[in-house]
Amino acid sequence: MHTLNTDLNTDNVIVLDPEGNLSLSLVKDAYEKFGIQVQHRSKASMKHNKYIINIPLKDNQLHPGSKQFERLKWCLENTLTQTFKLKAYFNIVTGQSVDIEWPSQVKKVTKIDIEPQFETLTDIHIPSFESINHSLNGQPAEDWDRHVMNALEWIGLAYIRSNRIKAKTTKAVDPFISVYKAPAPYLDSQTGTLIKWKGLLPTPFIHNVMTMIRKLMVPDIINHWTSLTVYGYRDSPYTWKGKEHYAYLNSENDYTFLMMPEHQTAYTLQFYGSHHSNV
Known part of the structure; x- marks a missing residue:
């Protein structure tokens, strides 16, 4: 709640x-x-x-x-x-839909179904993210952190459907505003699928989404990479590991899973605010 x-x-x-x-x-x-x-x-x-x-x-x-x-x-x-x-959400282990009995003091209750929003992104440069992959038994390359930040930036731009990742733009972007270029190399495909859920999402729901993604990787329906990003509430009193939260200082409490089935690797990327470690 x-x-x-x-x-x-x-x-x-x-x-x-x-x-x-x-x-x-x-x-x-x-x-x-x-x-x-x-x-x-x-x-x-x-x-x-x-x-x-x-x-x-x-x-x-x-x-x-x-x-x-x-x-x-x-x-x-x-x-x-x-x-x-x-x-608020109510989660039970049976998976059956159950109406919540609210106290009489509650003035109005609206039931909201968690429905996905599908969108196809076309004519976009899709990075392969090959520069991120490395053996988990060894040390990553010296500039690995930079490649990871580039990947997160591209994923974020894809979520907001930015023209910056378009392969062809009808209007040139003023270099003074943006000199962004998607990280190379690119995949041959220039089409991706964006799926969104909005609201207060239960943890088991996010776990189920992750399970479905993993199942799609087995038959090569997803054969290059996929990502799952969860944006936390900016106004929660606490964030990672019980750290106190301050919206103007360290409001980031998001995380991204980047999964690469070709290499059988996955990366968990957490977002911390600039003052998070000092709170």
Whole structure:
């Protein structure tokens, strides 16, 4: 569950993760009224005047009737009275569709189906990414990092259907604006398929997409390479490994899988913000 249209640096943000951890990222005024104290504040939280309250809802001591439960319930009902717009998903192991029973306080509920959007990209320079491949038992080439960044840049441009990767453009791009050139060598094919899903996607859903991609590689339906990129919410209080998140400093919390069936190799590429390691 994740609040929508809330800015991490200036608004109250609420997140409930799949492990049952409730995170309340509150601005100073809301925190002082809330009634539950932050156990620990990082230097970055102090600098940005943020207060992040973490509540493990699966804790054995947090049950109806317990002091902790009743305190949390009272605070949510009496001090955090702001109305939020949220997205949520419910996942069960049976795979059957189940309607969620929402509390009476919820004003409006809209069910959103996760549907793919297909698009064919034509007349584009598709790199082979041969310069990235290397033996996992050895060291990569000295300029390997540069080739990886070039690959990520091309994949990002493909996702936004940029004219920069077009093999033929009807209008020349002003060199002052862009001198971009797709990394060579190119594949013979100039046609690719772009598939998108939008929304708050469950982790098992992403895992299933990865499984389907791997199955398509076995019969050579995908015979050169494919990538799967997941863009995380920019306004989540936490990102990689429980690191606190600050939208104007280190809002990147994305990752890409680049799979190359010809070489039976795959690479996982994570995006970190410039201040991530220091938070």
